[in-house]
Each structure stands twice: as structure tokens, then as C-alpha cells.
Amino acid sequence: MSEFATDYSLAELLICANAAAYDDDGEILVTGIGVLPRIAASLAMKTSNLDIMMTDSEAWLLAEPNPVGQRPDDFIQKNETWMGFSRIFDNVWSGCRHITGGPTQMDCFGQSNISCLGGSYEQPKVQMLGARGFPGNSISHANSFLIPSHNTRVFVEGECDMVCTIGYNPARLPKGHQLADVDLRMVLTNLCVMDFGGPDFQMRVVSLHPGVNIDEVTQNTGFELCIPDTIPVTVGPTKAQLSVIAQLDPHDLRSRQLKDNPPGVRI
Amino acid sequence: MNKVMKAADMVASLRDGMTVGIGGWGPRRKPMALIREILRSDLKDLTLVAYGGADVGMLCAAGKVKKVVFAFVSLDFIPLEPYFRQARQQGAIETLEIDEGMMLLGLRAAAWGCPFIPTQVGLGTDVLNVNPELKVVDSPYDDKEWLAMPALQLDAALIHVDRADNRGVCQIKGADHYMDDWFARAATKTYVSCDELVDSDYFTPEQEARFVFWERSQTTGVIPIAGGAHPSSCSPFYGFDVPHFKEYAASAKEGGFNTYVDKYINGKSEADYQALVGGIDSIKQLPLAVY
Incomplete structure (x- = not known):
């Protein structure tokens, strides 16, 4: 076990915590949508679950994760097989996948929204991406979420404006x-860090960042969380992890993902 | 059989109210020259089926669209397509918002002559609630309900490919052909613009024939337009035009679609358009995106 780092950013803390989500997944396709989840998936593939598969976010399955951002002209991507978008669905529907995505809203059932906000569905106040692959991901395989701004506009009271993913909502459970x-x-x-390990799949606080x-968590959440009696502190990065992260993100894109790139340990 | 035609011939074969599928994905390998030809026409009330980008945004902005069947409309590096967003926020278009994979199933159902394909995708979400036209069915083989994804029957499909011959053999050499083969198969008529028109012998070597994803019987018309995907990409020939998309997106904030369409499309030929964006040589220099 490598020595723990003392100086690290919140982005790096989240990368390491996200990577740990894949520890027991075995040989599955992992997709991290966005810079931090992608670095996290890559870190896991390089260090903690060597059996993970991942793509180049375009059309190839890789034997080695690609570093994020511009790569040198002589960089050779280590392809393993073709994995165009149509074939992604063959994998998704087999269940052999774990994704980390970043929704705009999440509710107490773990239902999430990336489609539209406010107004009516016919005329939303804010049109966002559309449901994309979220409905299929949520009912087909494992899903984690990285949501960088914890507040009551994101963790909403009541249900999401447009429920794009199936969650633990008995009223919506298909026959x-x-x-x-x-x-x-x-x-x-x-x-x-939270999971759905509370009673009846209630969202539960697993660890608090340093x-x-x-x-602060409960005040910024629009619904009731399961709060265990003792809550550990989120495990920070090891020096070895930080070194691998630096290789996977040579242009330090991770420092530009969270506003003002806050430190991992609150001052 | 010689299927070579002009973009205007393609537009002349379309009718108001038709359902038109558009190949490509977001800002990647969209038949934009064909879209521009529709923008210059009187066509209206179209239903679009697409993994949408500026194709959907422009047609919405020009008031040509009655309904959009979509899972997303995005320019990737500009996540929210500005004119699709406006159309939605004005309540100007009808929608069938589905999962990306449901769209694939709908195209396959149309291609295979099935009324629907059962899937669990969409169950438990608002995809069912906001789209009353989507139904669930009981299975004769288990006790679950299944979403019956209806066939997305297309009157026409518009696709851009790397190369084609005059009989409609189409080749996509870029890393992903997306769902274009299914758009071609789901459509009554498929019109394909191509960067290069080649002799049939071009496809003789196995390594070339391997990148032909549908039979020529699925191709109705071939429209040679080098650079015809601009401002979207046609990998490996050229990437998408980032500054051009930024200008397009900025017009939604200031000036409106007319400033864009008057500058680049209205009253201008495709040759005029290409001259305005720097010419075919500079289009072919556009760097490929790094993902």
C-alpha cells in the first residue's frame, strides 16, 4: 500500500473515490462520462481492477486507457476491437457495463435528469441534452453518478422534472x-460519497470529504438521507494514485473541472 | 443503373410532411450540403429522426420541422444545440424523445418489417409518460411488461459517406458508421452525398469492400459533393469546423438564424458556401477531433 498523499485537490479525491466504485466489477466495460469520471475509470483499469474494459470514447475498445486531451503525434492507441456506437448497445443490453454519469437533477429515488428543466414538457424553460442513453443504461447495468455541485437545485425535493433513469421508485416499477x-x-x-444502502434503497451517506x-450535506439535499451513526472520512489519494493520475491526465485537465479547483482537504 | 443526381433532384423528390431520417451523430458526418439544399427549398412540416446536431438545429430554426424524434441534439463540444434549444423552449415543435438505443431498435423494426421490437429500455422513466404513442406489451414468454418500440419508418434517409460509385455502393472509412446502415434500411428512399465519386473497381480489394455497410439496392441517389459534410466532420478526410460552429452558435445569442443563413446559405450555391468557409482545400485541412 502506497503512502497517502497530504496535498491533493478535490478533483483528485473524486477521481480516486470514483475509481473505487469499480473494485468488485470484474471484467466489464466501464464508461466514465466527462473528464473526472473518465480519468477515474482509467485509474481503476491501471491500478485496482486490471480486468476492466474501456473505449476511446469514439469507436475502439482499448487494451490501455488513452490519456485525456491532445496526445503526441507519435502516440499509438492500443486497440483491442472495434466498438462503434451500434455495438455499444449490444454491450449495454448484455448488462456487462458500469457507467458513471453526471446528471443535472437527482431525486430521492435515485432517478436522474439530463433532458430538460422547468416549464412544461411541451415547452421547457431550459432544454438540455435529451435523455441520451440514460434510460437504457439505468435499466440494463450498474450506474454511478459524479455530481460536482451538491445543492437543492440538483438533489431536488420531489421527482426530477423529466425522469430519464429508472430508480428505486415503487410507483414507477414496471410489471x-x-x-x-x-x-x-x-x-x-x-x-x-453516497449509495442506496439505506432502508428501502434510501440514499445513504457513506463518507464525508475531509x-x-x-x-452541510443535509442542508443542501432536497430530501431526507439515511445518516449512519458514524460516518467515515472519504479516503484520500495515495501518492502512487496521484502519480498514475498525472500520467493519465498530462495536461492537468482535472484542475479545470471544478470551480476554482478546490483542495481535497477543506481549510 | 446510374444513380448520380444533384442535391436539387433529391429535394424535388421530397414532399411536405415527410418523415426524414438523417445519418451521422451530433457534429459528425452529417449530410449538411443536403440539409442546406432543403433550407433553400419550400419544404415544410417535416418529421426528423436523427442522432441530432446542427442538421436538426438548422431545420428547426428555418421553420421546416413539425416533429423531432430524438435522444439528443448536440454539437459535442457545444453540448446544447442552440437552435434546437430555442425551438423546444418556444414550444415550437412536437417531439418523440427516446433513448439512443430505442432509436436503433425503431430503425431496425422498420428495416425488418416488424411493427415493433420489445425492449426494457425506457421502462420506469418519463420516456413512457411524455410519449403517449409509446405502448407497453405483455410477453407471451414471461410475466414482465416490455416497451414496444415502434418501427421508425422513414420516407427518406439522408446520409453522407466518404465514397460511392454511380450504382450506389457507399463506403464509410471513418472509425464509426454510426447507425447509418439502419437509416438506409429503414427508408423508402435513401439519398447519399459523398466526398468522392469512384469507379466500381475501387471496391474490389477486400479491405475496401469491408467498409461498405449496406447493399446498393438500399441507395436511391448518389450526390457527389466534396466537403459536403461541412461544418460537421467526415473522418478520416476532415474534422468538424470548430470556429464555424462557434459562429453558428453565437448567432443564436445575437442576430438570430437569419444572420447565419443569409451569410452562408440563402441565395447561395454550395460552391458559394464553400468559398465563404475558405474553400474545399481548407475544409480538408480541418483537424480531426481528439476524444
Whole structure:
């Protein structure tokens, strides 16, 4: 076990915590959507779960993760097989995948939204991306979420404006399905790590980032969380992890993902 | 059989109210020259089916669209397509918002002559609630309900490819052909613009024939337009035009679509358009995106 680092950013803390989500996944396709989740998936593939598969975010399955950002002209991508978008669905529907995405809203059932906000569905106040692959991801395989701004506009009271993913909502459970069929894993925010391990799949605080108080989490969440009696501090990066992260992100894109690139330990 | 035609011939074969599928993905390998030809026409009330980018945004902005069948409309590096966004926020278009994979299933159902394909995708979400036209069915083989993804039957598909011959053999050499083969198969008529028109012998070597993803019987018309995907990409020939997309997106904030369309499209030929964006040589210099 490498020595723990003392000086690290919140982005690096989240990368390491996100990577840990894949520890017990075995040989599956991991997709991290966005810079931090992608570095996290790459870190896991390089260090903690060597069996992971991942793509180049374009059309190839890789034997080695690509560093993020511009790569040198002589860089040779280590392809393993063709993995165009149509074939991604063959993998998704087989269930052999774990994704970390970043929704704009999440509710107490773990349902999430990337489609549109406010107004009516016919005329939303803010049109966003559309449901993309979220409905299929959520019902087909494991799903984690990295949400960098923990507040009540994101973790909403009531249901999401447009529910793009199936969650632990008995009222929406399709006939013949069980809530336990839904596989929502880890929710990472700028404040804490959560999962759905509370009673009846209630969202539960798993760890608080260094220096974060539980009251800050509850005040910034629009629904009731399961709060265990003792909550550990989120495990920080090791020096070895930081060194691998630096190789996977040579242009330090990670420092530009969170506003003002805050330190991992609150001052 | 010689299927070579002009973009204007393609537009002349379309009718108001038709359902038109558009190949490509976001800002990648979109048949933009064909879209520009539609923008110059009187066509209206179209239903679009697409993994959408500026193709959908421009047609919405020009008031040509009645309904969009979509899972996303995005320019990738500009995540939210500005004119699709405006159309939605004005309540100007009808929608069928589905999962990316559901669209693939809908195209396959149309291609295979099935009324629907059962899937669990979409169950438990608002995809069912906001789209009353989507139904669930019981399975004769288990006790679950399944979403019956209806066939997305297309009157026409518009696709851009790297190369084609005059019989409609089409080659896509870029790393991904996306769902273009299914758009071609789901459509009554498929119109394909190509960067290069080649002799049929071009496809003789196996390593060339391997990149032909549908039979020529699925191709109705071939429209040679070098650079015809601009401002979207046609990998490996050219990447998408980042400054051009930025100018396009900025017009949504200031000036409106007319400033864009008057500058580049209205009253201008495709040759005029290419001259305005720097010419075909500079299009072919556009760097490929790094993902």
C-alpha cells in the first residue's frame, strides 16, 4: 500500500473515490462520462481492477486507457476491437457495463435528469441534452453518478422534472420487475460519497470529504438521507494514485473541472 | 443503373410532411450540403429522426420541422444545440424523445418489417409518460411488461459517406458508421452525398469492400459533393469546423438564424458556401477531433 498523499485537490479525491466504485466489477466495460469520471475509470483499469474494459470514447475498445486531451503525434492507441456506437448497445443490453454519469437533477429515488428543466414538457424553460442513453443504461447495468455541485437545485425535493433513469421508485416499477433489479451504486459529490444502502434503497451517506460537516450535506439535499451513526472520512489519494493520475491526465485537465479547483482537504 | 443526381433532384423528390431520417451523430458526418439544399427549398412540416446536431438545429430554426424524434441534439463540444434549444423552449415543435438505443431498435423494426421490437429500455422513466404513442406489451414468454418500440419508418434517409460509385455502393472509412446502415434500411428512399465519386473497381480489394455497410439496392441517389459534410466532420478526410460552429452558435445569442443563413446559405450555391468557409482545400485541412 502506497503512502497517502497530504496535498491533493478535490478533483483528485473524486477521481480516486470514483475509481473505487469499480473494485468488485470484474471484467466489464466501464464508461466514465466527462473528464473526472473518465480519468477515474482509467485509474481503476491501471491500478485496482486490471480486468476492466474501456473505449476511446469514439469507436475502439482499448487494451490501455488513452490519456485525456491532445496526445503526441507519435502516440499509438492500443486497440483491442472495434466498438462503434451500434455495438455499444449490444454491450449495454448484455448488462456487462458500469457507467458513471453526471446528471443535472437527482431525486430521492435515485432517478436522474439530463433532458430538460422547468416549464412544461411541451415547452421547457431550459432544454438540455435529451435523455441520451440514460434510460437504457439505468435499466440494463450498474450506474454511478459524479455530481460536482451538491445543492437543492440538483438533489431536488420531489421527482426530477423529466425522469430519464429508472430508480428505486415503487410507483414507477414496471410489471414483473423488482426494485432490487435496479443497480444504482455510488453517488459522488463535492461534499460526500453516497449509495442506496439505506432502508428501502434510501440514499445513504457513506463518507464525508475531509473537513465537510454532515449538516452541510443535509442542508443542501432536497430530501431526507439515511445518516449512519458514524460516518467515515472519504479516503484520500495515495501518492502512487496521484502519480498514475498525472500520467493519465498530462495536461492537468482535472484542475479545470471544478470551480476554482478546490483542495481535497477543506481549510 | 446510374444513380448520380444533384442535391436539387433529391429535394424535388421530397414532399411536405415527410418523415426524414438523417445519418451521422451530433457534429459528425452529417449530410449538411443536403440539409442546406432543403433550407433553400419550400419544404415544410417535416418529421426528423436523427442522432441530432446542427442538421436538426438548422431545420428547426428555418421553420421546416413539425416533429423531432430524438435522444439528443448536440454539437459535442457545444453540448446544447442552440437552435434546437430555442425551438423546444418556444414550444415550437412536437417531439418523440427516446433513448439512443430505442432509436436503433425503431430503425431496425422498420428495416425488418416488424411493427415493433420489445425492449426494457425506457421502462420506469418519463420516456413512457411524455410519449403517449409509446405502448407497453405483455410477453407471451414471461410475466414482465416490455416497451414496444415502434418501427421508425422513414420516407427518406439522408446520409453522407466518404465514397460511392454511380450504382450506389457507399463506403464509410471513418472509425464509426454510426447507425447509418439502419437509416438506409429503414427508408423508402435513401439519398447519399459523398466526398468522392469512384469507379466500381475501387471496391474490389477486400479491405475496401469491408467498409461498405449496406447493399446498393438500399441507395436511391448518389450526390457527389466534396466537403459536403461541412461544418460537421467526415473522418478520416476532415474534422468538424470548430470556429464555424462557434459562429453558428453565437448567432443564436445575437442576430438570430437569419444572420447565419443569409451569410452562408440563402441565395447561395454550395460552391458559394464553400468559398465563404475558405474553400474545399481548407475544409480538408480541418483537424480531426481528439476524444
